[in-house]
Amino acid sequence: MSQIPADLRYTRSHEWMRTLPDGTVEIGITDHAQQSLGDLVFVEVPEAGRQLKAGDACAVVESVKAASDVYSPLTGEVVAGNPGLATEPELINKDPFGEGWILRLKPSGGGAAAESLDAAAYEAVVAAGG
Amino acid sequence: MPYIPHTPDDVHAMLDRIGVSSIDGLFDEIPAALCVESLPGVPDALTEMEVSRLAAQRAAADGSPLNFIGAGAYEHHIPAPVWALVTRGEIYSAYTPYQAEASQGTLQIMYEYQSMIAGLAAMDVSNASLYDGASALAEACLMAVRAHRRSKSARILMPDTVNPVWRRVASAITEGQGLRLETLACDPAAGRIDPASLAAWSGQDITALVVPQPNFFGQLEDADALTRWARTNGALVIAAVNPVSLAVMKPPGEWGDGGADIACGDAQPFGVPLSSGGPYVGFMACRMEHVRQLPGRIAGRTVDAEGKPGFTLTLQAREQHIRRAKATSNICTNQGLLMSAATIHLALLGPAGLERVARACIARTSELVASLTQLSGVRAAFPGPRFHEAVLKLDRPVAPVLEALAADGIIGGFDLARDYPGLGDALLVCATETRTRADIEAYARALRGILGRPAAA
Numbered sequence: 084m085s086q087i088p089a090d091l092r093y094t095r096s097h098e099w100m101r102t103l104p105d106g107t108v109e110i111g112i113t114d115h116a117q118q119s120l121g122d123l124v125f126v127e128v129p130e131a132g133r134q135l136k137a138g139d140a141c142a143v144v145e146s147v148k149a150a151s152d153v154y155s156p157l158t159g160e161v162v163a164g165n166p167g168l169a170t171e172p173e174l175i176n177k178d179p180f181g182e183g184w185i186l187r188l189k190p191s192g193g194g195a196a197a198e199s200l201d202a203a204a205y206e207a208v209v210a211a212g213g
Numbered sequence: 214m215p216y217i218p219h220t221p222d223d224v225h226a227m228l229d230r231i232g233v234s235s236i237d238g239l240f241d242e243i244p245a246a247l248c249v250e251s252l253p254g255v256p257d258a259l260t261e262m263e264v265s266r267l268a269a270q271r272a273a274a275d276g277s278p279l280n281f282i283g284a285g286a287y288e289h290h291i292p293a294p295v296w297a298l299v300t301r302g303e304i305y306s307a308y309t310p311y312q313a314e315a316s317q318g319t320l321q322i323m324y325e326y327q328s329m330i331a332g333l334a335a336m337d338v339s340n341a342s343l344y345d346g347a348s349a350l351a352e353a354c355l356m357a358v359r360a361h362r363r364s365k366s367a368r369i370l371m372p373d374t375v376n377p378v379w380r381r382v383a384s385a386i387t388e389g390q391g392l393r394l395e396t397l398a399c400d401p402a403a404g405r406i407d408p409a410s411l412a413a414w415s416g417q418d419i420t421a422l423v424v425p426q427p428n429f430f431g432q433l434e435d436a437d438a439l440t441r442w443a444r445t446n447g448a449l450v451i452a453a454v455n456p457v458s459l460a461v462m463k464p465p466g467e468w469g470d471g472g473a474d475i476a477c478g479d480a481q482p483f484g485v486p487l488s489s490g491g492p493y494v495g496f497m498a499c500r501m502e503h504v505r506q507l508p509g510r511i512a513g514r515t516v517d518a519e520g521k522p523g524f525t526l527t528l529q530a531r532e533q534h535i536r537r538a539k540a541t542s543n544i545c546t547n548q549g550l551l552m553s554a555a556t557i558h559l560a561l562l563g564p565a566g567l568e569r570v571a572r573a574c575i576a577r578t579s580e581l582v583a584s585l586t587q588l589s590g591v592r593a594a595f596p597g598p599r600f601h602e603a604v605l606k607l608d609r610p611v612a613p614v615l616e617a618l619a620a621d622g623i624i625g626g627f628d629l630a631r632d633y634p635g636l637g638d639a640l641l642v643c644a645t646e647t648r649t650r651a652d653i654e655a656y657a658r659a660l661r662g663i664l665g666r667p668a669a670a
Contacts, residue, residue, distance in 0.1 A: 125505060125530075130362055145505075150530035152539075 085114040085209065088180055093205035094156045095213060099180060100199065103187070107162050111184045112144060112153060112175065115209050120146040123172040128164025129186055135159060142185050144175065156199060159190040275489065276622070279652055281581070283602045283643025284429070284627035285346065285376045286493065287457070287482045289570065290647055291554075292561050295484045299554045306549065313526045319549070320524035323512035326556040327498075333459040334452070334476040335466025336498035340509035342552040346453070346479025347382035349495030350375070350423070352508050352542060353451045353477040354387050354394070356499070357421035359541065360474070360506040361449050366418040372397040372406045374428035375453055377632040397422075401635060404430045404595030404604060408438035414446070421449040424473065426465070427458055430641065431578070431602025432595055440469025452476040456483060456496065457574065458600050460567040466500075475499045484558030485551050494551035505531055508542025573646035574601035577653070581644040584657045590664045594639055602643040604629065604636070607664075611640045614663055621659040 097116035175183035452465030465473035513527035590608035618625035
């Protein structure tokens with residue numbers, strides 16, 4: 084059974100969001116997502132300054148068996164990509180909700196956020212095989 | 214692998230199972246208006262006997278002329294073992310097998326090929342080949358745009374000293390995908406790019422600069438200075454190189470400060486005959502930081518579950534069977550047969566043998582230029598170092614001279630009039646190691662006779 088921290092928001096495409104004290108939002112992929120992908124071998128993170136719309140493909144996670152896009156749950160500007168993933172993509176396997184964060188975004192408020200779920204709703208998505 | 218055709222019974226059984234009455238019924242979703250009933254201009258089918266006879270007649274029409282034309286495809290001696298081995302059943306297929314790891318020998322050939330190409334170009338990693346040099350250049354441009362994430366312009370600086378056919382192919386493939394290939398004009402007196410001319414582009418968002426070495430005229434570009442300009446201006450460097458020249462010249466990985474990012478070209482000079490224009494085989498190599506943007510297949514060496522060495526396809530998450538529309542390229546098959554020929558050719562020559570070939574080419578072309586420019590009405594167009602081609606200026610239009618030479622059994626070179634009208638009556642000539650001193654003397658004698666006649670009005 085995968086972890087689903089109660090204090091985060093989630094998407095149906097298995098991203099999580101954490102609002103930081105400065106108002107930026109940290110984004111990563113869930114424990115369920117990393118378990119499904121298997122051992123990650125490469126992560127392409129977005130460049131700081133890139134403008135994203137909710138639903139844009141903003142990162143690529145590549146495992147030994149697949150490569151998947153990560154979609155931005157929000158509209159805004161990329162503040163940072165996680166530099167540690169360049170040399171240690173396995174941070175996502177080890178600590179998907181912590182050191183394995185993928186990007187930080189400064190939400191612009193413009194554009195509707197993609198549907199976001201609380202932990203219970205996301206757990207239901209995972210349980211339904213989503 | 215055996216070839217097992219479907220019998221009519223097999224076909225009926227399969228159609229019955231899915232409830233379709235005929236093979237055509239499988240395609241009934243295609244609107245009738247889009248179906249082509251006949252292809253005007255395409256002749257009727259011929260029997261094997263008729264095709265054999267036609268092909269023999271066409272081949273005989275080529276004859277066996279003395280060849281002094283290069284212009285992107287080069288006549289080299291191919292040792293007999295190359296095609297004796299390549300035509301063995303184990304190798305004689307252009308396809309990477311779907312269950313690739315079942316064919317360890319095929320993968321090992323790819324791996325050896327990649328190692329040789331990467332070594333020659335001083336690059337970290339090579340793919341297992343592309344269609345030809347022209348499409349390799351196009352793929353390199355697309356790859357540079359993917360790899361250079363800070364550049365938003367998708368503008369590529371393309372010197373006019375790059376093979377004009379390659380430039381046309383690169384435009385056709387890339388411009389529909391939003392790339393802009395900006396032509397960089399050479400110094401008409403030098404036949405190469407003046408690095409100072411790049412100042413006009415400094416400060417602009419340029420994704421990549423293509424550096425041909427040697428260039429289409431056989432002249433050596435100042436690859437170090439061009440690479441340094443690109444580095445300083447935040448552009449990637451795409452090297453378009455003749456692989457034979459790499460035996461004696463500084464490889465792209467060592468150009469300027471930090472080297473080129475991508476090296477590409479045509480590996481036809483390695484064991485692939487001219488064959489009236491193809492098929493040839495493209496190569497592409499890059500620095501490790503760009504490997505995930507490299508198109509095509511890559512074989513890697515690894516160990517199996519028992520620790521025994523073996524070969525496998527690797528980095529497949531770039532490829533279309535996994536990444537679908539976002540794959541780095543739709544080229545998954547490759548020129549496996551020709552890549553195998555190149556690998557065996559290089560293995561037979563070895564580094565010292567390849568260097569002898571390269572030096573012989575340079576020497577023969579120097580002799581050719583020295584011999585022909587002694588004739589009245591012939592001079593070398595450009596000074597400066599060259600590899601195994603040179604541009605000659607004639608005192609009259611080139612086309613009739615080439616026709617007269619052809620009548621003497623000599624293919625005298627490539628007429629530059631169509632692609633470079635600004636150069637005047639210019640002829641691109643080439644002599645590889647296959648041209649002897651006697652061949653060169655025969656050319657000079659025939660040309661003297663032709664130029665001795667008054668030029669046609």
